[in-house]
Amino acid sequence: MTSKTLIPRREFLSASGVLTGLLAVGSPLALLAPSRAWALELKALSSSDGATLMAVARTLAPHDKLDDAAYALVIQSVDADAAKNPQVLAMLHEGIQRLGPGFATAPESTRVQELKALESSDFFRTLRTSTLGVLYATPLAYAYFGYEGEAFSKGGYLLRGFNDLHWLPEVPPADSGPVPGA
Amino acid sequence: MAQISHDDSSAVVIIGSGAGGGTLAHELTRRGIKVVLLEAGARQSLESFSQVPGDAFAQLTWLEPRTFSGTSTVGIDYPTLPSWTCKTVGGTTVHWTGATPRIRPWEVKSRTTYGEIKGASLIDWPVEYSELEHYYGIAEKRMVVTRRNGNPGLPASNHFKVMYNGARRIGYKRVHTNYMAINTRPADGRGLCIQQGFCVQGCKTGAKWSTLYTEIPRAEATGNLDLRIQCRAARIEHGENGLVTGVVYRDPQGQEQRQKARIVCVACNSVETARLLLLSESARFPKGLANSSDQVGRNYSCHTGGFVWGLFDKPIHFWRGTTLAGIVEDETKHDPSRGFAGGYHLELAALDLPSLPLAGLPSTMWGRDLAFVLEHYRNMAGIFINGEDMPRATNRITLNPKVKDAFGLPVANIHNDDHENNAAMRAHAQRQSKALYEAVGAIRVVASRQTPATHNMCTARMSKDPADGVANAHGQSHDIANLFISDGSAMSTPGSANPTLTIVALALRQAEYIAAQMNAHAI
Numbered sequence: 078m079t080s081k082t083l084i085p086r087r088e089f090l091s092a093s094g095v096l097t098g099l100l101a102v103g104s105p106l107a108l109l110a111p112s113r114a115w116a117l118e119l120k121a122l123s124s125s126d127g128a129t130l131m132a133v134a135r136t137l138a139p140h141d142k143l144d145d146a147a148y149a150l151v152i153q154s155v156d157a158d159a160a161k162n163p164q165v166l167a168m169l170h171e172g173i174q175r176l177g178p179g180f181a182t183a184p185e186s187t188r189v190q191e192l193k194a195l196e197s198s199d200f201f202r203t204l205r206t207s208t209l210g211v212l213y214a215t216p217l218a219y220a221y222f223g224y225e226g227e228a229f230s231k232g233g234y235l236l237r238g239f240n241d242l243h244w245l246p247e248v249p250p251a252d253s254g255p256v257p258g259a
Numbered sequence: 260m261a262q263i264s265h266d267d268s269s270a271v272v273i274i275g276s277g278a279g280g281g282t283l284a285h286e287l288t289r290r291g292i293k294v295v296l297l298e299a300g301a302r303q304s305l306e307s308f309s310q311v312p313g314d315a316f317a318q319l320t321w322l323e324p325r326t327f328s329g330t331s332t333v334g335i336d337y338p339t340l341p342s343w344t345c346k347t348v349g350g351t352t353v354h355w356t357g358a359t360p361r362i363r364p365w366e367v368k369s370r371t372t373y374g375e376i377k378g379a380s381l382i383d384w385p386v387e388y389s390e391l392e393h394y395y396g397i398a399e400k401r402m403v404v405t406r407r408n409g410n411p412g413l414p415a416s417n418h419f420k421v422m423y424n425g426a427r428r429i430g431y432k433r434v435h436t437n438y439m440a441i442n443t444r445p446a447d448g449r450g451l452c453i454q455q456g457f458c459v460q461g462c463k464t465g466a467k468w469s470t471l472y473t474e475i476p477r478a479e480a481t482g483n484l485d486l487r488i489q490c491r492a493a494r495i496e497h498g499e500n501g502l503v504t505g506v507v508y509r510d511p512q513g514q515e516q517r518q519k520a521r522i523v524c525v526a527c528n529s530v531e532t533a534r535l536l537l538l539s540e541s542a543r544f545p546k547g548l549a550n551s552s553d554q555v556g557r558n559y560s561c562h563t564g565g566f567v568w569g570l571f572d573k574p575i576h577f578w579r580g581t582t583l584a585g586i587v588e589d590e591t592k593h594d595p596s597r598g599f600a601g602g603y604h605l606e607l608a609a610l611d612l613p614s615l616p617l618a619g620l621p622s623t624m625w626g627r628d629l630a631f632v633l634e635h636y637r638n639m640a641g642i643f644i645n646g647e648d649m650p651r652a653t654n655r656i657t658l659n660p661k662v663k664d665a666f667g668l669p670v671a672n673i674h675n676d677d678h679e680n681n682a683a684m685r686a687h688a689q690r691q692s693k694a695l696y697e698a699v700g701a702i703r704v705v706a707s708r709q710t711p712a713t714h715n716m717c718t719a720r721m722s723k724d725p726a727d728g729v730a731n732a733h734g735q736s737h738d739i740a741n742l743f744i745s746d747g748s749a750m751s752t753p754g755s756a757n758p759t760l761t762i763v764a765l766a767l768r769q770a771e772y773i774a775a776q777m778n779a780h781a782i
Contacts, residue, residue, distance in 0.1 A: 137625045138616075140634065189626055205625055206617065213633070214313055214613035222636040224578060224612035227310035229463045233453030234579035242417035244573050245424045245699060252423065252435040254405065254412030254443050257451055 094119035096127045096152060098145040104217070117149045121159040121166050125181075127152050129173045132181040134208045136188040140221065147217040154211045155204070165203070172200030263295050263485040268519035270295050270485075271773070272506050273526060274492045274535065277350020278762040279746035280526030281470025281478075286770030288483035292777065295518055296475075296484060297508055299491045299527075300346035303353065305472065308461030312611045315460035319354050321346040324670050325530065326659045331675040332708040336622040341673045342561075343711040344528045348488055349471030351528060351713055354459045355759055356583035357441040357467045358606060359404045361395050362754035362761050364388045365593050366601070366647065369752050372593055373600040378678060380558050380652040384751040385723040385732035394764035402440035402468040402763065403447050411443050412436040413452060416580030421569070421640040421699055422607050426587050428698035429691070433588035437606065440468035440760070441581060447473065456609060458582040490516070493668060495523050495539040495548055495742070503548070503742045509666055522773065522782060526745040526766075529559065529715035533656035533748065534671040536719065536729075549729050549736035549744075555719055556656035559673065560753040561712030563681040564644030566608060566619050567689055569696030570635040570703045577609040577639055590691065591755055599683040602755050603646030605692060612636060621708045632705055640696065644688040645714075647755040649678035656718050677709070685709075714758050719748040733772040734765065741782045745769060 097116040119127050134148045159166040176191055183191070195201040212218055219226055228234055235257065247253075263270050271287055273280045276298040284296045299321075309315040320343065327334040327341035334341060345351045365372045367384035384391075399407040406412050413436045415423065426434040441462075442451045449472070450464035458467060465472050478484040489511035496517075498504045505519040525532045533556035537547040547555055585607025592602045610619045615636070616629065624632075632639075659672040693704040721744075722728025725737035734749040736742040745766055747758045754761070776782045 137629070138633070139627060139630045192625075202622075205622070209616040209629075210313075210613070213616055219612060222612055222633060223576075224636060225576075226611075227457070228455040228579075229310055229453075229457065233455030233464075235453045237579075238576065239416045239454035239580040240414060240420075242420050242575060245420050248415035248420055248423045248436075252412070253415035253419075254436055256414040257444060 094122050094124040094127050096124070096131065096149045098149065100146055101144050104144050115146055115149070117153055119152070119156045122152070122156045122169070125178070126169070126173050127156070128181040129176055130155060130169070130204065132188060133176070133192065133204050134212065136185065136192055137205055137208045138212055139185070143221050144217055147212055147215045150215050151208050151211045155207050168199055168203065172198065172204070260479045261293060261483050261485045263293055265516060265518050267293070268504070269293060269521050270519070271522045271524065272297065272518055272520040273524045273745065274506065275350060275526035275528065275746060276348050276470060276475060276486070277345070277526060277528065277746065278352050278470065278759045279766045280524065281349060281352065281474045282763050282766040283524055283526065283745050283770050284484055285474035285478040286767060287773065288478040288481040290770070290774045291483065292774065293483050294478070294485070295520070296486045297490045297492055297506065298348050298486065298488050300348060300489065302348040302488050303461060303471070305463050305465050308463050310457055310460060310463070312460060312613045319345050319347045319461060323664055324662055326662055326670060326672045327675070328672060329654070329675040331677045332621070333675065333711055336708055337711045340711050342530055342715050343713045344530065344715065348475065348486070349469045352469040352759065353461050353471055354713070355467075356458045357439045357581075358583045358586070358757040359399070359402065359438045359440050359760035360586065360588070360604060360756040362391070362756045363591060366752065366754035367391065369601065369647070376600060376649065376680065378651060379649045379680070381650060382720070382722055382727050382751055385721050390768070391764060394768045395760065397767055398760055398763040402760070403442060404760070405437070405439045405441065405443055406435065407438060413439055413441060413443050413581055413584045416454065416584060417575050418577040418580055418609060418640055419585040419607055421575055422585045422587070422642065422695070425695035425699040429694050431587050431589040435586060436584045437586040439581065439584055441584070442466040449473075452581055454580045456578045456580055456582055491666070492527070492535055493538065493666060495525070495535065497541065497543065497548070497739065501543065501739060503739055513666070522741045522743065524743040524745040525719070528746060529718040529748040530656055530671050530673060532744065532746055533718040534658065537658050538668060549719065549738045549742055551738050552726050552729065554727065554729050557652050557654070558650040558717045558720055559654045559656055559675065559715070560648040560650045560717040561675070562714045562753060562755070563603065563646035563648050563684050563709070564688065565685065565709050566707040567642045567644065567692035568619070568632065568705045569640040569701040570632065570705070571638040571640065571700060572702055574637045575640055576637060577641060578611060582609055583607055583643070590688070597687055599680045599687065600649070601647035601680070601684065603644055603684055603688050604755055605688065606643045606645055608641045608643035610641065618710065619707050620705070631703070642692045642695070644685065644692070645755060645757060646681070646684045646688060648753045649680040650717055650752055651676065651678060714747070714753070716747040716750045716753045716758055719744040720751045721749050722751060734769045735772070743769060743773065
């Protein structure tokens, strides 16, 4: 996420809808963003659509301590698809309508039940693919799950812990191989 | 680099620049034979490989539509990507993981060894194993394979330590860091593996063998290669005598071009190879080229498998290190007491974080269950099951007239019904993998279902009897003497080994045959 997508609230003018939130204290993003408050404008979806889809994303991939901002990027991606394709927008509206206005604030067990009933729908499949496809590719998720990403520029892991596991016995040389430079 | 005119009918035209086509191009050009190499994709380099997983995937993958039918769960879990192949110079040798085990002796005699299996279309290979072994030896030297020819193995990663200790504790004996076409030390003008774990995104040190930066530039250096990138073959043409005369293709601007040829070699990866032969139908060959046996596209084989993930309460950081540098060979045997014919390899496999949930877990998994797995991302270990797929005549590539590509040509439909032998083998491999991880303290073990194949094979297979297949023991089509199958499509059966080494070995062998036939003016 760049500061471009995290715009101060007062800069909103004509967005169709808006998602807002506060970065958690200690969030890796809080160090980079101008303020802990974030807001994200939606082009095709309303604020209430956005809130329902946020709840869908959080139900599909519930990581309690992962910032809302990461989930908001999922909704931003879904919104961008809907802005480009009226059929996608109609499909999203239909799904949101089926879930009903209380979905976003319902307890998790209810949300799970309601989504289970939609499991074979295009709406569910699209949201599942978007949530999983976008959420875990965000820098917030990399930091949260400990994934280190691109390593070539740092010389790979040859000298940075590819073999630093010590809770199991070492592999005998015949079944392993020489560590270059070691 | 050579510039061969469109009217030059003395050239060999190879379609596809991967393990088969790229190797064949080098082998022919170094013997003084002019080659036009058509590649549908663009040319990347060590510098241009993206290290953002999603971008790298888009940079290298064949993303044009394919459709799917059949009972395999691939159609449910991966409806838009029923097979995972490349569209780039170097083909799947750009995204492959470098694992190079050999097919085993009994696997080239599977029909004889396994006997009659209901619903299967097994045949014995028309190639003797001793002959295959000879070319394996040459291929392993060429590709600098670890654990062969005195090359050391790759060093054990954290991830492999987990596999190794688990495997040994449940009694496995043949467990090591795999046979890999990945440099442990600089060799062949290429760098060494720095254990970065970005194997499928394109190897930025060139430690992993790929035709992109070995065979193809060497072929270019002979002055006999005319490589044409972003050129998509549309059909192969033939003359009145029934021999092929050239290839119609679309150039990078989308314009139709026609390249004359003395010989045409098809190496487009099994799905597209079958599609191109079928698209090349004519009044004389109404079922498509080389298809008098009606075997083109049939016997479509992958490898039986999928992922098994072990979750632990201690860190592993499995993304650090060569992705597939680990193997258990003990289950690679034919032992019907296990409840199935043929065998499988267990291979080390990690996935980057963005790819894991969509590529590595079943689509039925979401909510707290999914979150639990991902919350253990630091503490995960992975196995990729690579087992012999049971070929079926009804598992096949056909043309889907309802879905067209950008040029208006019908796309390939992949039909795949899982054979019960596969189901039994997969279940066995999943049980063994679970036991392996539990032996070293896994708190939970999770399996994917069948994943989209990057190992696509046997759709234009070599057969002794022309009625059983498409090509003879040299990949030369039974019907048309100057039309060759030069990729994994030609494999008679899939075996249980990752196929690239076998494809390279067959291409080396085919090049000798083509050169000899040309010298003798037989073709």
